[in-house]
Amino acid sequence: DAKTTQPPSMDCAEGRAANLPCNHSTISGNEYVYWYRQIHSQGPQYIIHGLKNNETNEMASLIITEDRKSSTLILPHATLRDTAVYYCIVRVATGNQFYFGTGTSLTVIP
Amino acid sequence: NAGVTQTPKFQVLKTGQSMTLQCAQDMNHEYMSWYRQDPGMGLRLIHYSVGAGITDQGEVPNGYNVSRSTTEDFPLRLLSAAPSQTSVYFCASSYGQGPRSPLHFGNGTRLTVT
Numbered sequence: 001d002a003k004t005t006q007p008p009s010m011d012c013a014e015g016r017a018a019n020l021p022c023n024h025s026t027i028s029g030n031e032y033v034y035w036y037r038q039i040h041s042q043g044p045q046y047i048i049h050g051l052k053n054n055e056t057n058e059m060a061s062l063i064i065t066e067d068r069k070s071s072t073l074i075l076p077h078a079t080l081r082d083t084a085v086y087y088c089i090v091r092v093a094t095g096n097q098f099y100f101g102t103g104t105s106l107t108v109i110p
Numbered sequence: 111n112a113g114v115t116q117t118p119k120f121q122v123l124k125t126g127q128s129m130t131l132q133c134a135q136d137m138n139h140e141y142m143s144w145y146r147q148d149p150g151m152g153l154r155l156i157h158y159s160v161g162a163g164i165t166d167q168g169e170v171p172n173g174y175n176v177s178r179s180t181t182e183d184f185p186l187r188l189l190s191a192a193p194s195q196t197s198v199y200f201c202a203s204s205y206g207q208g209p210r211s212p213l214h215f216g217n218g219t220r221l222t223v224t
């Protein structure tokens with residue numbers, strides 16, 4: 001399974017864009033990058049996923065580098081409710097297993 | 111639409127006791143899985159199922175049993191609880207096995223083994 005590396009914590013000012021980086025240098029060509037977040041002790045919440053093109057939905061944007069070895073999740077206008085742990089995950093192509101790391105704890109500051 | 115429902119929300123067991131954590135989903139998802147979350151460890155996969163009658167082991171299967179008799183339910187059994195199994199347990203499901211199917215998580219069961 002491909003591993004991911006994320007900074008353990010980040011701060012972001014309320015109303016500013018939050019840019020969360022992730023390294024996945026061993027990713028295979030047919031593996032997707034997923035992002036989830038976990039608020040307090042709730043179940044993880046799906047945010048977005050992509051293969052090689054940049055993706056955008058109502059929650060966030062996902063930027064994947066051309067060599068696919070890293071990606072960035074962008075929350076365009078962070079709010080206090082975005083304070084959470086964010087997980088970057090590489091989806092195993094041959095199965096359905098998701099392997100979570102320890103994520104990035106994002107704190108949005110008023 | 112309830113999504114993924116886990117019961118109970120909290121449970122305290124004594125060492126050696128057995129119990130079953132329940133998980134049900136009403137989205138007709140083929141794939142279901144169990145994770146445990148410990149402080150500083152992220153989420154670790156215990157067992158998963160790709161359909162009724164089919165189960166397989168994840169990263170940390172020891173001490174846990176699962177079965178999948180219906181599409182909707184995927185219970186996790188602790189046969190003889192140990193303090194090392196104190197954790198938060200999450201059940202998750204997805205529509206298919208392909209990488210385009212996001213996981214949907216329940217809100218967890220917080221288990222303490224004394």
